[in-house]
Amino acid sequence: MDFAFFILQFLNGLASASSLFIAACGLSIIFGVTRIVNFAHGSFYMLGAYFAVTLAPRLMESINPFLGFWGGILAAAMIVGLLGVLMEMLLLRRIYHVPELFQLLATFGVVLIVQDLVVLIWGPEDILGPRAPGLKGAVNILDQRFPEYELFLVAAGPLILGAIWLLFRKTRFGVLVRAATEDREMTDALGINQKLLFTGVLFLGASLAGLAGALQIPKEPANGFMDINMIAEAFVVTVIGGMGSVPGAFLAALLIGELQAFGILLFAKSTLVLAFLAMAVVLILRPQGLLGKPAVNTEHSEFASSIPLRPWPRWLVLAWLGAIVVFACLPFVVDSFTLKLAIEVMVFALFAMSLNLLIGLGGVISFGHAAWFGVGAYAAGLLAVHSHSPMLLALAAAPLAAGVAAALVGAFIARLSGVYLAMLTLAAAQLIYAIAFQWTGLTGGDDGLVGAWPDAWAKSRVVYFYLTLALAGGAVFALRHIAYAPFGYVLRAGRDGPARAEAIGINVAAARWVAFTIAGMAAGLAGGLYTFSKGSIDPTVLSIPTSVDVLAMTLLGGVHTVLGPVFGAAALHLLQDFAMPITDHWRLILGGGIIAMVLAFPEGLVGKLRSWFMPAEETP
Amino acid sequence: MSKFLSRRRAILGIFSMSAAVCAVLAGGSMISSVSAADPIKIGELNSYGRFAAFTQPYRNGWQLAVDEINAAGGVNGRMLEVISRDDGAKPGDAVRVAEELVSREKVDVLFGTFLSNVGLAVSDYAAQNKALFLAAEPLSDAITMAKGNRYTFRMRPNTYMQTKMLVEQAKTLGVKRWAIVAPNYAYGQSAAENFKRLIKEAIPDAEIVAEQYPALGKIDAGATVSALAQAKPDGVFNVLFGGDLAKFVREGNVRGLFEKRTVLSLLTGEPEWLSLLKDEAPKGWIVTGYPVNQVEGDGHKMFADAYKAKFNDTPRLGSLLGYVMIQSIKAAVEKAGGTDTEKMVDALKGLEFDTPIGMMTMRGDDHQATMGAWIGKIDVKDGKGVMTDWAYADGKDYMFSAEEVMKTRPQ
Amino acid sequence: MSVQLSVQGLCKRFGGVVASDDVSFDLKSEEHLAVIGPNGAGKSTLFKMIGGQLRPDAGQIRFDGHDITKAGPRAVWRSGLGQTFQITATFSSFTVRENVQIALMSLNRQTRNLWAAAHELHRDEAQALIDAVGIGDFAERSCGVLAYGDLKRVELAIALASRPRLLMMDEPTAGMAPAERRALMDLVTKMARREGMGILFTEHDMDIVFGHADRVLVLDQGCIVAQGSPDAVRADAKVQEIYLGTGGMADERV
Structure with a gap:
């Protein structure tokens, strides 16, 4: 590698680092103050680009090219900032009192809605924006051409870092933001108008995302994938830097930008994994990120509860038996497609139940639960397709493979807590996703594996329905049983009071590790059943949307209920199946449905039912 | 609140939720009891939400062909009816949608899909369930080669x-x-x-x-x-x-x-x-x-003019593709003398059909159409x-x- | 009486703050030792080092002849040392009885049991323990809705479940009414005498300290400034100065 090229590639890395930093720092600020993992940050970014490609050309024509372009960029950022305010006031403000994951879920609903709205408003085709006046050419650096606009970007990142630094040091708003980031209880105590602070922070964060999107338009057409393409990397940058730390985000963006610029020279197909690999390494070595503060509030999980799990009285058992009998009669009354839906509902019910072992009982949040579902699905699929194993053998291998994988990963992450643990699970899932995607010889790459159909004896839909009912149903009730067994008690004890639990000899990290393994096995079984119900398997089952789906099912069902996730899975899956045939814009309906459920049932569907039907615990 | 009351309400609650799940499931199946009447039912699935830029002109294309054919009296006197669905741009969702079209809507033939992995998954579903599938856009060689099967055909030239x-x-x-x-x-x-x-x-x-x-x-x-x-x-x-x-x-x-x-x-x-x-x-x-x-030729001019008249837009490649898909299905039904799947599969092998850009053949060896570029x-x-x-x-x-x-x- | 707990030269700093400075003392079997001192004297730090929550920078802790200086909380607990915390820590999503049952499951090494009905395990023994601390009537109540004083008793029952030979309590009666404090400490002392259990506790209420401790140890700014019988400590000039200087012992009683 000659020197000139090295310098050039370094500058390339700096330019993408700058873009990345501007895109990610708003996410970090919003998280620092509100503790919300804002999925809609990518949507703000995308909207920034769309507003900019709409406004800038018009302003350039009516005013003058220079002022029009930059005016358009700034106006786009401001509009997006106001949309952030709108989201805070209409949505987030109503759900600050519930666990933070619900806010994440609500912002995910916003993502789905914005995806469809963008197509409705701007049309389906990408829109290429104007190039920056005065920055269209290239400068010669060591005899190599380097675009002026990239050079501008190289400077823009540090400039914005400086502006944020000034804002945080020199204004009352900034001081409050810093105080709230460091100690949320303290700001509560200081009697700061928290609503106003949060609204302001959402404006700042969203307008930064909008600005980042708008600054992309000389490089990239505004398109409907910008949100998803950006959000994962923005998370990576935020987490590596330490959540809530703006300088940390800057460092992390530098790291990722340069890593990618030079990584593609060594291994051209590394583009999928590098960022997540870096995140995993950083989190294992330094769980709080480069400049993050170690999690202060480890005394209790946000999912600590005051509702005991009472043993089921006989009437409740009977009611459930009745419900199962009714369900088992479905093959006699419905058509074969409905049975297929029922099979999928059962598969997702088990998947969601397995996640609830972690979240509901262990207080451990996983953003990468799709990994174990996917490992199970691939294990079954590989055995069925490549070695033509009998289906039952493949179905047995699914939970085993997923359990082993979950145990391996769990060994690294069980000792972490909170959002960093969640992010490490995400990194693990992305790495596994990348393996499935890239190891084309084994897994078929993103084409996946096809031809994993049930053996002849189970080919009939009805037989497979009963097989799924037996296996998934059995596993669901085994998970339910675990909740009431000593291990389930110990897991919950570790969630309610980790210090107390340790002081009576309970190894909380080990319990979480076991839970991780069991949850992985259960999710793996669900994945195996999924493979044979679809006949094919591909990397999308391992992707982030799958993890978000199962999270939504679990939360919507109710994390503090034993079988709530079963209903959450049914509700969400049936909603999607209902919405997809009636309109192209089913994401709008699904997103709206998720937001409506978060607002109406913050304790989950079954949690809501319980508070309707069961008398409240008496309070002193 | 008395314990008895709360207990009764709780039983009611669980039953009502389970019943709701069952009812939604069962309710869906009621819709299906439409008799397989006169029209030729064609199931179509594609990523309309996620890849709208390509799939919306494509939908216009097949819509145009369907309207023209129906206006001219249909195929063998039967109207064409296309039931179109979003495939979610995911193989898993697409297989479910395909099944819904086949088993609930009772379509005679499936066509569509954009992504290669979605096309492959639907193609495998088709083979497994002996349903006919014409892949429109997926370019992966595997669909007609390594993973090819009797029931799947592909229109566009592969990579x-x-x-x-x-x-x-x-x-x-x-x-x-x-x-x-x-x-x-x-x-x-x-x-x-x-x-x-x-x-x-x-x-x-x-x-x-x-x-x-x-x-x-x-x-x-x-x-x-x-x-x-x-x-x-x-x-x-x-x-x-x-x-x-x-x-x-x-x-x-x-x-x-x-x-x-x-x-x-x-x-x-x-x-x-x-x-x-x-x-x-x-x-x-x-x-x-x-x-x-x-592009010259009367066929293409007629197609492009009709498209502009109907949608006030110039056709895209997707529009042409959608149009050609319907024409190939029409030709297959005519040759097979009906919509029996096995007969249609046999008819499609070596089928010659007319398109706005001239005659094409569906090669029998690998089920790949001779559409060019x-x-x-x-x-x-x-x-x-x-x-x-x-x-x-x-x-x-x-x-x-x-x-x-x-x-x-x-x- | 033999020495049960021996602390030698314990040091701990947090940045520039010295929380524990060469602290050494012994606690004999069945002895009831109170540690007092103004806020920030290093009492909680000392307890956390003994309990295994904090690792000392220097020094040694021996319990029943075993070195537990580097042991974590679990090992310390298994060696027979029970503890309650300054900030009450119970398991909020369990009933009062279940809280104690969990401790008993841990004691009996059943934490990996995936099958048994936890609700039924050690039920009677747990009931006996909560009866003994006076909250037997609340057995089925959720700890998440219990009054503070009752939570202190739950914590005590949890700590007693493992039948420790030494019970370590960081401000066991904080937040309770005076009459309730005395009743609780009377109860603990009585049980300890009956079981032959040592007690190491901190307390702000001097009536409690002088009424229930065999011996008192005074900490200030991380150092031991005095130790001895309650009467001797009460009379110690240095102790008086510390307490008068910081607002006086009398205020602490309110």
Whole structure:
């Protein structure tokens, strides 16, 4: 590698680092103050680009090219900032009192809605924006051409870092933001108008995302994938830097930008994994990120509860038996497609139940639960397709493979807590996703594996329905049983009071590790059943949307209920199946449905039912 | 509140929720009891939400064909009825949608899909359930080769065919040092593999001096362009499209990557992707595409005029494809004398059917249609990218050899 | 009486703050030792080092002849040392009885049991323990809705479940009414005498300290400034100065 090229590639890395930093720092600020993992940050970014490609050309024509372009960029950022305010006031403000994951879920609903709205408003085709006046050419650096606009970007990142630094040091708003980031209880105590602070922070964060999107338009057409393409990397940058730390985000963006610029020279197909690999390494070595503060509030999980799990009285058992009998009669009354839906509902019910072992009982949040579902699905699929194993053998291998994988990963992450643990699970899932995607010889790459159909004896839909009912149903009730067994008690004890639990000899990290393994096995079984119900398997089952789906099912069902996730899975899956045939814009309906459920049932569907039907615990 | 009351209400609650789940499930199945009446029911699925830029013109295309055929009295006196669904752009969702169309809507034939993995999953579903599936857009060779099956046919020229058309152009130019840039997923990788194989066949002493595989939609264009330029290639083979392509073109133009270099590029001449670039369309690139306003022939003119009249827009390649899909189904039903799946499959093998761009054949060996592509150079006229010096490359001249089909395709 | 707990030269700093400075003392079997001192004297730090929650920078802790200086909380607990915390820590999503049952499951090494009905395990023994601390009537109540004083008793029952030979309590009666404090400490002392259990506790209420401790140890700024019988400590000039200087012992009683 000659020197000139090295310098050039370094500058390339700096330019993408700058873009990345501007895109990610708003996410970090919003998280620092509100503790919300804002999925809609990518949507703000995308909207920034769309507003900019709409406004800038018009302003350039009516005013003058220079002022029009930059005016358009700034106006786009401001509009997006106001949309952030709108989201805070209409949505987030109503759900600050519930666990933070619900806010994440609500912002995910916003993502789905914005995806469809963008197509409705701007049309389906990408829109290429104007190039920056005065920055269209290239400068010669060591005899190599380097675009002026990239050079501008190289400077823009540090400039914005400086502006944020000034804002945080020199204004009352900034001081409050810093105080709230460091100690949320303290700001509560200081009697700061928290609503106003949060609204302001959402404006700042969203307008930064909008600005980042708008600054992309000389490089990239505004398109409907910008949100998803950006959000994962923005998370990576935020987490590596330490959540809530703006300088940390800057460092992390530098790291990722340069890593990618030079990584593609060594291994051209590394583009999928590098960022997540870096995140995993950083989190294992330094769980709080480069400049993050170690999690202060480890005394209790946000999912600590005051509702005991009472043993089921006989009437409740009977009611459930009745419900199962009714369900088992479905093959006699419905058509074969409905049975297929029922099979999928059962598969997702088990998947969601397995996640609830972690979240509901262990207080451990996983953003990468799709990994174990996917490992199970691939294990079954590989055995069925490549070695033509009998289906039952493949179905047995699914939970085993997923359990082993979950145990391996769990060994690294069980000792972490909170959002960093969640992010490490995400990194693990992305790495596994990348393996499935890239190891084309084994897994078929993103084409996946096809031809994993049930053996002849189970080919009939009805037989497979009963097989799924037996296996998934059995596993669901085994998970339910675990909740009431000593291990389930110990897991919950570790969630309610980790210090107390340790002081009576309970190894909380080990319990979480076991839970991780069991949850992985259960999710793996669900994945195996999924493979044979679809006949094919591909990397999308391992992707982030799958993890978000199962999270939504679990939360919507109710994390503090034993079988709530079963209903959450049914509700969400049936909603999607209902919405997809009636309109192209089913994401709008699904997103709206998720937001409506978060607002109406913050304790989950079954949690809501319980508070309707069961008398409240008496309070002193 | 008395314990008894709460208990009764709780039982009620669990039952009502389970009953609700069952009712929603059962309720859906009631809708299906429509009798399989007169019309020929065609199930269609595609990624309308996620890949709207391609699929909406495509939907217009098949809609136009259906309307024309029905206005002319249908097929064998039966009207065509297309039931169209979003496939969710995910294989898992698509298989469920396909099943819904087949088992609940009782469609006689399925067509559509955009992504290769979605097409493969639906094709496997079709084979498993003996349903007929005509893949429209997926380009993966596997659909008709390694994973081919009796019930699946494909319309568009696959990556092998399109790459071969481009390499033919390279052969006459004799360019030897090549760089490849392709999106990091199956389509990009398979195009790159095909290119490596075909360029060696065409120019034995050709060498690949650089390869870049940016993640789909996430190209780090500056770094990628620098990395390619560093290898000092004489030619670039590009598989990028959409937003990635626009980024790559802008960076490449400013940095001079394309100066004095031959660029071969897949799909770039298609209006779906070309219109985006406006006056920045990369002049001189040799591309596959669809010069919609220049294609001659009465058939195409009639099609384009009818399309403009109905939708007030020029057709895209997707529009033509959608139109051709329906025409092939019409021809298959006529030849088979009905909609029996096995008879239609037999009819489709070797089926010749008329299209706006002339007769095409559905080859019996590998179930691949002979639809071709237009090869030409990109130029900018009136602030828009256009194709010049183009010629239609008939697909039948670029297909996999019969021996290779025999070897690769499961029998 | 033999020495049960021996602390030698314990040091701990947090940045520039010295929380524990060469602290050494012994606690004999069945002895009831109170540690007093103003806020920030290093009492909680000392307890956390003994309990295994904090690792000392220097020094040694021996319990029943075993070195537990580097042991974590679990090992310390298994060696027979029970503890309650300054900030009450119970398991909020369990009933009062279940809280104690969990401790008993841990004691009986059943934490990996995936099958048994936890609700039924050690039920009677747990009931006996909560009866003994006076909250037997609340057995089925959720700890999440219990009054503070009752939570202190739950915590005590949890700590007693493992039948520790030494019970370590960081401000066991904080937040309770005076009458309730005395009743609780009377109960603990009585049980300890009956079981032959040692007690190490901190307390702000001097009536409790002087009424229930065999011996008192005074900490100030991380150092031991005095130790001895309650009467001797009460009379110690240095102790008086510390307490008068910081607002006086009298105020602490309110």
